[in-house]
Amino acid sequence: MTRWKITVEYNGSEYAGWQMQDGQPTIQGELEKALKAFCQQDIRVHGAGRTDAGVHAKGQIAHFDLDYGDRPLDGFELSKALNAHLRPQPISVLHAEEVSEEFHARFSAKEKIYSYFIVNRRSFLALDQGRAWLIKTPLDTVAMQEAANHLIGEHDFTTFRATECQAKSPVRTLNELRIEAREYDQHGGLAVLIHARAQSFLHHQVRNIAGTLTLVGESKWSPDDVKKALEAKDRKAGGPTAPADGLYLIKIDYPEG
Amino acid sequence: MTRWKITVEYNGSEYAGWQMQDGQPTIQGELEKALKAFCQQDIRVHGAGRTDAGVHAKGQIAHFDLDYGDRPLDGFELSKALNAHLRPQPISVLHAEEVSEEFHARFSAKEKIYSYFIVNRRSFLALDQGRAWLIKTPLDTVAMQEAANHLIGEHDFTTFRATECQAKSPVRTLNELRIEAREYDQHGGLAVLIHARAQSFLHHQVRNIAGTLTLVGESKWSPDDVKKALEAKDRKAGGPTAPADGLYLIKIDYPEG
Numbered sequence: 001m002t003r004w005k006i007t008v009e010y011n012g013s014e015y016a017g018w019q020m021q022d023g024q025p026t027i028q029g030e031l032e033k034a035l036k037a038f039c040q041q042d043i044r045v046h047g048a049g050r051t052d053a054g055v056h057a058k059g060q061i062a063h064f065d066l067d068y069g070d071r072p073l074d075g076f077e078l079s080k081a082l083n084a085h086l087r088p089q090p091i092s093v094l095h096a097e098e099v100s101e102e103f104h105a106r107f108s109a110k111e112k113i114y115s116y117f118i119v120n121r122r123s124f125l126a127l128d129q130g131r132a133w134l135i136k137t138p139l140d141t142v143a144m145q146e147a148a149n150h151l152i153g154e155h156d157f158t159t160f161r162a163t164e165c166q167a168k169s170p171v172r173t174l175n176e177l178r179i180e181a182r183e184y185d186q187h188g189g190l191a192v193l194i195h196a197r198a199q200s201f202l203h204h205q206v207r208n209i210a211g212t213l214t215l216v217g218e219s220k221w222s223p224d225d226v227k228k229a230l231e232a233k234d235r236k237a238g239g240p241t242a243p244a245d246g247l248y249l250i251k252i253d254y255p256e257g
Numbered sequence: 258m259t260r261w262k263i264t265v266e267y268n269g270s271e272y273a274g275w276q277m278q279d280g281q282p283t284i285q286g287e288l289e290k291a292l293k294a295f296c297q298q299d300i301r302v303h304g305a306g307r308t309d310a311g312v313h314a315k316g317q318i319a320h321f322d323l324d325y326g327d328r329p330l331d332g333f334e335l336s337k338a339l340n341a342h343l344r345p346q347p348i349s350v351l352h353a354e355e356v357s358e359e360f361h362a363r364f365s366a367k368e369k370i371y372s373y374f375i376v377n378r379r380s381f382l383a384l385d386q387g388r389a390w391l392i393k394t395p396l397d398t399v400a401m402q403e404a405a406n407h408l409i410g411e412h413d414f415t416t417f418r419a420t421e422c423q424a425k426s427p428v429r430t431l432n433e434l435r436i437e438a439r440e441y442d443q444h445g446g447l448a449v450l451i452h453a454r455a456q457s458f459l460h461h462q463v464r465n466i467a468g469t470l471t472l473v474g475e476s477k478w479s480p481d482d483v484k485k486a487l488e489a490k491d492r493k494a495g496g497p498t499a500p501a502d503g504l505y506l507i508k509i510d511y512p513e514g
Binding site: 007009010011056058059076079080083087088090091092093094095121122123124125126127129131185186187189251 | 264266267268313315316333336337340344345347348349350351352378379380381382383384386388442443444446508
């Protein structure tokens with residue numbers, strides 16, 4: 001029995017999220033189907049981040065245990081075989097490697113990086129439909145960063161977690177919350193990225209933060225209002241949940257690298 | 258009668274190219290339909306670059322003449338109205354402005370910029386399906402640039418133009434042909450971009466150059482082989498035509514800015 005760690009890229013638009021759900025296509029479900037087609041076994045795939053419906057990944061991590069008998073199997077062969085079964089779905093295994101039995105995609109994670117992608121312009125999206133959130137009001141990204149600074153560090157994030165979130169504690173530590181703005185088109189359209197880094201996140205935490213920071217960007221809230229919302233420890237005090245389309249699970253780091 | 262210049266972004270995947278064709282969806286055709294829905298007139302839209310089926314644009318330019326009677330019409334109102342009729346198609350008018358009667362999207366163009374987007378890795382594409390060319394063999398981008406340097410300047414590009422190309426002269430001047438490589442994923446995947454700048458291009462010129470430079474990147478050809486191919490002035494001496502998926506019409510410059 002070998003434990004495998006895989007890195008997976010996907011376009012979440014057509015899926016009901018990472019986690020298995022009866023009768024709906026999910027990333028976990030499609031990976032398990034591909035594994036079954038490869039080795040005729042029912043194998044459970046454990047993901048590091050349970051991304052919601054419509055959320056994308058550049059680097060989701062998952063693990064599973066595979067008994068491949070006495071035949072040798074290397075990571076490239078395994079990822080190639082899984083990809084052959086996944087095609088033409090927009091799910092691609094970028095890498096597969098053997099890990100120790102102690103490795104757990106979710107519990108061993110040291111840090112996760114999500115990025116939220118906003119396109120800030122008046123015209124609707126042609127090339128990035130379903131891959132970004134379009135905001136038409138010009139965003140003040142300096143004010144957004146000022147607001148974001150209130151959220152960095154260890155806090156009770158009750159204001160920014162989904163009411164159905166099942167985590168025992170609402171306390172999380174944001175190691176980074178950085179706003180990046182760059183040219184998106186030749187007529188003043190901007191790509192505004194919100195980069196968030198933490199050991200773990202609450203349900204909808206990044207999307208709720210993105211929705212709230214956007215209120216600051218639109219000058220409907222001051223940066224200080226975000227501080228007050230955080231201190232209220234009440235979801236109703238926070239801004240709206242940003243759409244899934246703009247969220248990307250970028251990378252997950254583990255102690256051994 | 259007012260002449261309008263518009264900037265258009267589109268995902269070309271679902272279209273038979275820019276130019277009107279009976280019974281097939283084209284960018285020009287959809288823009289003309291949107292104009293008709295807006296003002297109930299049959300108006301011809303003239304594009305700067307007749308992109309092929311599957312080719313994308315970040316900044317296509319087009320012009321048309323509109324008689325809007327005595328009512329005032331500004332560029333923002335016009336682009337908003339066209340976009341309302343274009344939705345939800347992946348065609349977006351980014352900008353519209355009044356220009357003089359002498360302006361012609363194609364003939365007034367001073368310079369066009371195309372970029373060809375290759376993803377260089379073994380795993381297939383999840384997020385950029387239909388938007389990039391996947392090359393699995395590791396590309397030597399230094400050799401590609403060396404080969405590209407032989408093509409910069411004024412040359413007879415017969416080797417790199419489609420046999421059906423209708424341009425009178427095969428001579429064109431490439432002002433820039435630059436290879437850019439950057440990280441695409443966390444497992445060594447690279448984005449390799451070929452940026453080409455010229456006053457005008459021959460039919461399939463950028464795709465034929467991309468296909469040929471890729472042979473150099475894969476070490477099947479030497480940079481010098483590209484020089485010999487150019488000098489042969491024979492399409493059969495060139496490399497294959499790269500797929501439309503990876504080609505983007507980025508920007509078109511005009512004398513007045």
